Amino acid sequence: MERPQTHSKLIGYLVWIFGFTGAHRFYFGRPVSGTIWMLTLGLCGVGWLVDLFLIPWMERTAARRYTAGRIDYTVAWLLQTFLGVFGAHRFYMGKVWTGILWLATGGLFLIGYLYDYCTLNGQIDEINSADRSFAKGSALENA
Numbered sequence: 001m002e003r004p005q006t007h008s009k010l011i012g013y014l015v016w017i018f019g020f021t022g023a024h025r026f027y028f029g030r031p032v033s034g035t036i037w038m039l040t041l042g043l044c045g046v047g048w049l050v051d052l053f054l055i056p057w058m059e060r061t062a063a064r065r066y067t068a069g070r071i072d073y074t075v076a077w078l079l080q081t082f083l084g085v086f087g088a089h090r091f092y093m094g095k096v097w098t099g100i101l102w103l104a105t106g107g108l109f110l111i112g113y114l115y116d117y118c119t120l121n122g123q124i125d126e127i128n129s130a131d132r133s134f135a136k137g138s139a140l141e142n143a
Contacts, residue, residue, distance in 0.1 A: 004068040009059045011074050016055060019048045027077050028058040029065060031118035066121055069128025076124055084113050089120070093127060 007028055015024040022037030042048030051058075066073065071093055080089035087102025107113035116123070 005059070005063050006066045006068050006073045007059055007062040008074050009056060011077070012055045012059055016048075016051060019051055020045065023081075024051065024055065024058075026117050026120075028055075028062045029121040030058065034117070062121070066125045067128040067132060069124075069131050071124045071127050073121065073124055076120060080113075080116055080120060084116065085110070089116070093123065 012024050012027060015027050019025075020037065020042035022034035022042070025031075025034035025037055037043065037047060040047075042051070062073075076089045076092055079092050083089070085102070085107045087099035087107065090096075090099035090102055102108060102112060105112075107116075
């Protein structure tokens with residue numbers, strides 16, 4: 001059985017346009033190589049060009065690695081990218097207190113913003129996995 005998609009190939013390609021910043025690699029859950037791309041401008045453009053062909057593979061890998069659920073990865077990433085300094089992605093994930101903290105501090109003075117670029121997929125996966133476990137536990141109790 002095929003797992004539901006967690007990340008959008010279309011969004012991956014749109015973000016790839018700015019791939020020399022590593023954005024598409026962060027989106028697909030590859031923070032180490034995303035950081036390398038950011039620091040080397042996509043390995044001087046060569047890695048960025050190669051990634052044009054690797055995006056379908058990165059999307060399939062992300063679908064196997066992360067749990068689909070009520071928190072949509074693409075929505076959270078778009079909120080972080082464009083409104084992250086205001087904590088919009090944290091409010092979306094139900095992390096109200098840290099959302100307020102982000103709103104008051106500009107994403108914890110941008111350090112938290114960088115942290116979330118490296119960990120956002122894991123945070124969403126944790127929430128979606130917990131929701132799935134809770135739903136399975138409720139179904140067993142009702143049986």
